Structures are given as structure tokens and as C-alpha cells.
Amino acid sequence: MTIMTFHEIRFPTRISYGAVGGPRFSTTVQILGSGHEQRNINWAEARREYSVDISPSRGQEWEAVLSFFHARRGRAYGFRLKDFADFQLEQGVLGTGDGTTESFGIVKRYQDAEGLAPGYERRLHKIVQDTATVYLDGTAQFGNWTVDHQTGTVQFTTAPDPGAEIAVSCEFDVPVRFDTDLMEAAIPGPDIHQWQRVRLVEIRV
Structure with a gap:
């Protein structure tokens, strides 16, 4: 079953603050025999990508991430993200x-x-x-x-x-989604959870 749905909810800003990422373009670069380059623009619009570090997390913060991931069914549902670098x-x-x-x-x-x-x-x-x-x-x-x-x-x-x-x-x-369906978290100690480099990608809406 194909799911094309967006949830009008924002990823918790206390967790997303400090995310690394920004716009990505797609360009094909062909090196010609003369050494000159021919560059072709593949996308008319940029697509943003982000990496959020969620480690280590405790208590309510971890529960918020866990609940949010379950509610989105991994990659199935899109959601909002505040890009602190450009909002x-x-x-x-x-x-x-x-x-x-x-x-x-x-x-x-x-x-x-x-x-x-x-x-x-x-x-x-x-x-x-x-x-x-x-x-x-x-x-x-x-x-x-x-x-x-x-x-x-x-x-x-x-x-x-x-x-x-x-x-x-x-x-x-x-508008973004998770780039994984698997929350593979480590538990290095009591009430300590670690899920590094959560990747989010922009979606077209």
C-alpha cells in the first residue's frame, strides 16, 4: 500500500536545535576529452537534508522521540521541521x-x-x-x-x-520525513538511550 500523507506537526524543536544540514542540488558533471566540464542541472529545486544528533537522551526527551517516530510509522508520514538556519x-x-x-x-x-x-x-x-x-x-x-x-x-x-x-x-x-524505517537505538546505561545521526529529508508537497 502506498501512503502519501503529511502530518501537520513539528518535530520537537528542543531536539532539532543544532541539526546539521541544508539545501542539496543535483548536478551531473561530465569531463570532456578536452578537460573542460559539461554540467547538467538535474533538479529544478533544491532538496534539503538534515542530520539530528539524539545522543545521549534520557527520560521524557527519549520518550518524545520514540513516540514521534512511531506516530510517523518511520518513513511513511511527512512532518514539519524548523530549520534554525533559515526559517x-x-x-x-x-x-x-x-x-x-x-x-x-x-x-x-x-x-x-x-x-x-x-x-x-x-x-x-x-x-x-x-x-x-x-x-x-x-x-x-x-x-x-x-x-x-x-x-x-x-x-x-x-x-x-x-x-x-x-x-x-x-x-x-x-516538510520532511525520516530517512529510515528502523530506530536502531543503543542503551549504554540505565535510562540512557542513544540514536545517533537521525537523517531527515525534504519532501515535495
Whole structure:
């Protein structure tokens, strides 16, 4: 049976703080006979990977990890992860109003300071509850909009006026899953559990 399900719950932040990881791209590099390289981009979007060190753990902390892993059925169900290295968007521009469009996807753009190369646009889907503020032409809006925290979409009740710059500030999570179905933990002593290098991988939602 194939399971394509996501749980709207965040991995315990007291455990994920200190995780090692970040975006991974996929590039095929072919060395030509001349010694030059031909590089092909395989993925249009980066996929983030993380390694969480959970050792040693005691008492309630270990129970939290054990329960969380069981509830996700190993790799079966996705969940949210707070990436402490990159979890905020500050007045990110979503687009320009046309007087008709009422829905805008939340994106974060990464751009070289000099702007010499094309920037990278990242679609944000998992917005943290009660952290979003929407702006029109730099002015915060109190009403006429809602945010879908599961899809990362700003929905206006009335479409913004033509030419109005639409922006949003918010915090966001990364949709991930465990990269193993086996919790192979060591027990080096009474009430001490050790499960090193728990690997999490980003999933497409």
C-alpha cells in the first residue's frame, strides 16, 4: 500500500536545535576529452537534508522521540521541521496586483548581493501559525486576507488594486520525513538511550 500523507506537526524543536544540514542540488558533471566540464542541472529545486544528533537522551526527551517516530510509522508520514538556519521571510514580494487575482503563493528569493547571476526562487508551503503579516505597497494590512498555513497561499477577499506590490513576512517550516524505517537505538546505561545521526529529508508537497 502506498501512503502519501503529511502530518501537520513539528518535530520537537528542543531536539532539532543544532541539526546539521541544508539545501542539496543535483548536478551531473561530465569531463570532456578536452578537460573542460559539461554540467547538467538535474533538479529544478533544491532538496534539503538534515542530520539530528539524539545522543545521549534520557527520560521524557527519549520518550518524545520514540513516540514521534512511531506516530510517523518511520518513513511513511511527512512532518514539519524548523530549520534554525533559515526559517524567516521578511517582506518577501509575492507579486503585483492586477485587480482580479486574489490568491498568491508565498515564495522566498535568494539573490547575490551584486545581482550578477539569476536568483533562486523557493516556494514556501508550511507557514507557521500566527506569524504572517501581509503588506500592500509596504503598508501592513489588517484584514481582507487569510493565509493557508498548509499550502503557503495568501488569499485576499478583494483582489489588490492594479500595480500594488504584494509582500508578506512570516516564519516557515520545512516538510520532511525520516530517512529510515528502523530506530536502531543503543542503551549504554540505565535510562540512557542513544540514536545517533537521525537523517531527515525534504519532501515535495
